[in-house]
Amino acid sequence: MNEMLEEITSWIIKGDHDLGTAKVTYIHIPEYLDTVVFHCQQAVEKYLKAYQLFLEMPIKKTHDLVYLIDVISQKDKSYVSLYDFVSELESYAVEVRYPNEIIYLTSEKIEKAITVAKTIRKKVTEDIGISIDYNEIIDK
Secondary structure: OOHHHHHHHHHHHHHHHHHHHHHHHHHHOOOOHHHHHHHHHHHHHHHHHHHHHHOOOOOOOOOOHHHHHHHHHOOOHHHHHHHHHHHHHHHHOOHHHOOOOOOOOOHHHHHHHHHHHHHHHHHHHHHHOOOOOOOHHHHO
């Protein structure tokens, strides 16, 4: 495996760790909703950064998913359609991590966050043309 593909794979695997953490938490500690959505946002961020690497674009330290979609869309127009899809996860990067911020999370929002993360993972790995196995907990 070449060096670039190894780095791309490592970003996807780290994203899988976040998505797996979100799922395990949701299944076993469902009251930790803030933790679940935070890890979904983190997974999407890592998957998008993996795709940036694939496109040979520099990675900027940011949690802004809309920005990442914007940058990727400059080279791959198919990502334009994902703006609205990822935008709800924007507030889950920082706001949910602090006690003074109140975000009301419903089971529908949780399920959507997990679905967004899984969908972005699928799109990115298909667009890159790689298959990386992950723990079956993600699909539960």
